[in-house]
Amino acid sequence: MRTNPERRQTLLDAAIEVLAEQGARGLTFRAVDKQAGVPAGTASNYFTNRDELLTQAGSRFYEVVQPSEETMAQVTDGPKTVENITALMKEVVGRIESHRTAYLALLELRLEATRRPELRAVLTERVRADIDFNVRNHLESGQPGDAESVLLLYLALNWLILEHLTLPGIFTEEQSMTLIETAVARVICG
Structure with missing residues (x-):
């Protein structure tokens, strides 16, 4: 798994945008990559699965506010x-x-x-x-x-x-x- 903290934060912020716009069903690695403007496959290098992405997006909310x-x-x-x-x-x-x-x-x-x-x-x-x-x-x-x-x-x-x-x-x-x-x-x- 990649550890670049800035990239991880960018991906989590993109996941939050996807969740808000498309709902949980729309949250895919591909959608996060597109929202973040990064190459396809980037999110899957940072999160082992969709559950981890969901969980970390939830934690990111509290950092943002x-x-x-x-x-x-x-x-x-x-x-x-x-x-x-x-x-x-x-x-x-x-x-x-x-x-x-x-x-x-x-x-x-x-x-x-x-x-x-x-x-x-x-x-x-x-x-x-x-x-x-x-x-x-x-x-x-x-x-x-x-x-x-x-x-x-x-x-x-x-x-x-x-x-x-x-x-x-x-x-x-x-x-x-x-x-x-x-x-x-x-x-x-x-």
Whole structure:
């Protein structure tokens, strides 16, 4: 197997594009090679099989949508207020929505995981680690709210993102911002 990290990343980014555009059934080595603009057979030199490609594409999503250092500082060092949490939640929604194809690819991977136990195990582990990190980080930062608050916001905002990216006419931008504000106020303040 090849180990050029830049080429591997290019292939995984191409796999994400293919997943978002064509779904899991369209994800082939040939489609990834074409999307990445590399010679035919390149992807098969980097991934032993399609399952490995699917699994690594799922991991790549989390690399793509990582929060910036500024955002992390806003959590740990920012004001311990509902307004700060609201601003952070708006940032999360905006960040995820700015990576539309990556999120749509993750949705495809989640559906595919219902049929592929290895992929399900990898995604379950990764999502669980992400949730645990967010809960731990929130509690350690001293922001208002508890672990259940973080979980409720995670669930509510994920569905809002899903609506925005799959059926963008459901909520206007203004409605979405109001829904985020309301969700934070109700979850944190009760």
